[in-house]
Amino acid sequence: MHKRALVVGLGIAGMSAALGLRQAGWTPVIVERAPQRRTGGYFVGLMTEGRRAARDLGIAGHLHTRNPPDGGKVWSLTRRGDREPGLGFLHQPGDPAAVVRGDIEAALWRSISGEATGEPVEVRFATAPVEIEDTGGGVRVLLEDGGTGTRYGEDFDLVVGADGLRSRVRRMAFGPHENYMRDWDAMICAFELQEQMPSFAAADSLISAQAGRAVWVFGFADRPPTVLLTYRTGDTRGQFAGSAVQRLRAVFSGMEDPVVRHALAALEQAPEFVFDSVHQVRMPRWSEGRVLLSGDAAWCPNLYSGMGATAALCGGAELGRALRESADDLDAALEAWESRLRPFITKHQRLARLKQQMFVPSSRPVEALRSVVLRVACTVRERRLAKQARAGIPA
Ligand SMILES: Cc1cc2nc3c(=O)[nH]c(=O)nc-3n(C[C@H](O)[C@H](O)[C@H](O)COP(=O)(O)OP(=O)(O)OC[C@H]3O[C@@H](n4cnc5c(N)ncnc54)[C@H](O)[C@@H]3O)c2cc1C
Missing domain, CATH: 3.30.9 (D-Amino Acid Oxidase; Chain A, domain 2)
Known part of the structure; x- marks a missing residue:
């Protein structure tokens, strides 16, 4: 049976993680707090590593770029x-x-919705996690439907928190924002x-x-x-x-x-x-047991770095690669995922101070x-x- 992962957040990090998981044979389910998908957004410069990750995730052909x-x-x-x-x-x-942020999200969405692949990923809008319990052999998540207020429990093999700078998954599984968000x-x-x-x-x-x-x-x-x-x-x-x-x-x-x-x-x-x-998010570890963070939730390098979208795509592509390489050992896969990404993220978090000037x-x-x-x-x-x-x- 396919392993199931809950991905929290339908931004660049969440959709990239879902595609990476699917490439590794997992079944991702995405929950998004907003009632519908957002579009548009602001200018984003996508760097070489981000374009490579987009290729690895199979979305590069759908990415509309707008360079003068x-x-x-x-x-x-x-x-x-x-x-x-x-x-x-x-x-x-x-x-x-x-690009604008929405261009990257639109390219990812073509694969998530099944338009490009014929294999849609399940997406539940107006839904957010309210409790996460790592039971060792799995993760029990209490989800809330924001439209009806209904709460229900569901079991997953992994939870990916890709819910942005002020991540609720991070707060629930790793501790308060003050511990990680630098002003x-x-x-x-x-x-x-x-x-x-x-x-x-x-x-x-x-x-x-x-x-x-x-x-x-x-x-x-x-x-x-x-x-x-x-x-x-x-x-x-x-x-x-x-x-x-x-x-x-x-x-x-x-x-x-x-x-x-x-x-x-x-x-x-x-x-x-x-x-x-x-802000910048600095964490000593991006996963704890069966809960993992990706994108701004884990490492927000901030807009001055010009690397947030690139890093969010890399997070998903590398997750897929690590899970494929260590298919039977989740701990080893998450360890490999983090050790591959960390030097790249640390470098760009440091460079952001200079770029801010x-x-x-x-x-x-x-x-x-x-x-x-x-x-x-x-x-x-x-x-x-x-x-x-x-x-x-x-x-
Ligand atoms: C002005 C500006 C300019 C930028 N320029 C660049 C650039 O040039 N190059 C670059 O690479 N990056 C740039 N960035 C950064 C880049 O946009 C972000 O790093 C990237 O979009 C982060 O994606 P994410 O998916 O991690 O988070 P987000 O985009 O924040 O997505 C999080 C998603 O999770 C959802 N969510 C939140 N909480 C919950 C919850 N409790 N339950 C369910 N869903 C939830 C949100 O609704 C959202 O859909 C810029 C950012 C800004 C603000």
């Missing part, structure tokens, strides 16, 4: 109000694929624009990064941009008091560039937006240094492209 040619034109907005050619997220080494004293707000900012080409990206606060507009080849507002704060909890829009207006007042003003006006019209504090510099001197570094890198890149063009080599 050659990474697109990026404009850096200076304090003087000038617009200088700049470098953006897509100019990093490894040629990130430009980064920073906030983000992300939303989709209905159309490009006035006076810029459709696929342009724009960056205004000053000490303590920054606005990023991510351009795509075939859809309107998404916006990221991010700022540093000494009082994370206080940021949630009152209206998020009023808070952002206050924080970004004084950044006089028309792009910033337009972004704040667009935020007020946005049908939905994410407003949240920035590129997203939102911590002080005026860092802001100035950041500008110099980017100007030099931009000049080097332009010279290289010009040389390639003279030699007839495509960019």
Whole structure:
């Protein structure tokens, strides 16, 4: 008989884990707290490792990417109000694929729903676990149907908590959030624009990064941009008091560039937006008996790392591989899974601090240094492209 796994969360980590489990011959069941699947989302740059994991999970062919040619034109907005050619997220080494979060989830969903494979994974919406008991030989889970309030018990061979940064599975099986969530004293707000900012080409990206606060507009080849507002704060909890829009207006007042003003006006019209504090999740172990965490629940590297979606895909692909290789020994499989992933995750959790300075510099001197570094890198890149063009080599 197939072993059954409960996967909690229908995000990138949950769907990837379910596909990995299925590749290893398991029967996954996904529960999702929300009443339906979400779509859309914010800009995500998918790195080489994430694209490889997407291939391993069999979804790469369904992944719609939106890179503007050659990474697109990026404009850096200076304090003087000038617009200088700049470098953006897509100019990093490894040629990130430009997508919105919903593009990755849509590609995964084609396999989960059976549309691509003819083998659907069971998904229960409006359902969440309320108790998890590892009985040694299995896991007994009490599930609650959020629509009717009905509770029922069910037995599984494994539980995968892929329920995001504030994971309930983590809290139930590993302990309180404070033990694992590190506060980064920073906030983000992300939303989709209905159309490009006035006076810029459709696929342009724009960056205004000053000490303590920054606005990023991510351009795509075939859809309107998404916006990221991010700022540093000494009082994370206080940021949630009152209206998020009023808070952002206050924080970004004084950044006089028309792009910033337009972004704040667009935020007020946005049908939905994410407003949240920035954290990193650090855990000494990602599994305990028959309960395992994956994605942001286990290791959230945070948005500054630019690796959360990539790592969530890798978590699922590697889980499938480890379970295939140690089909009769779950402990050995989970051990191998963690030891393969941990160096990669640790590296990117550390790098995130440096990358945060590129997203939102911590002080005026860092802001100035950041500008110099980017100007030099931009000049080097332009010279290289010009040389390639003279030699007839495509960019
Ligand atoms: C603004 C922004 C920009 C980003 N940019 C990048 C980038 O460029 N590159 C990159 O790689 N990553 C990026 N990331 C990070 C990336 O989006 C996340 O790391 C990734 O989507 C996490 O996926 P996840 O499945 O672990 O968690 P989530 O996306 O949080 O999914 C968790 C799911 O679990 C469900 N759930 C929660 N609680 C329960 C419960 N109790 N029971 C049942 N279901 C539950 C939720 O409804 C949700 O569907 C960015 C993140 C943000 C916010």
